[in-house]
Amino acid sequence: MPSSQRGTHAIAQVAKRARRLRRTGTILASHGARSRLASPAVTRDLRHELGRLGEDLALAHLERLGYALVARNHRTRYGELDLVVADSVTLVFCEVKTRRATAARRTPWESLHDAKRRQVRAMAAAFLAEVPDRPRRPAVRFDAVGVLIDARGRLVRLDHLEGAF
Secondary structure, three states: OOHHHHHHHHHHHHHHHHHHHHHHHHHHHHOOOHHHHOOHHHHHHHHHHHHHHHHHHHHHHHHHOOOEEEEEEEEEOOEEEEEEEEOOOEEEEEEEEEEEOOOOOOOHHHHOOHHHHHHHHHHHHHHHHHOOOOOOOOEEEEEEEEEEEOOOOOEEEEEEEOOOO
């Protein structure tokens, strides 16, 4: 499949996931499930879906830039790496921060503090030590992708910071 078709297919898949996220939220709200909506299980599920949507959008963006997926949601003893991608020169550990675009104007970068950066570095070191069949590249880089999604599940903004930390 040519790269232009892969990009179009990836975007269509992300749009399909966004529609499902909207539908899920609408169904819960339309049935008067206010107490269920506030329950921790539902909140985590919606938050998980939002994070997954942000990762899908970030991955589609990185693939358009020519990166290939190496690992997604790789669990280590320090936590979970969102995306690991590579091109011919660089292995990139990418932290994805997804937020709803609200009146409060919270930015995705608010939670990318020093402790989180240390955690991502530790997870990357664990990945390099634990995954023997990973691609070998002369350079390693830490990127961050911030994604803002509106109330309807549509992309508002995507910021990619190469070498973020």
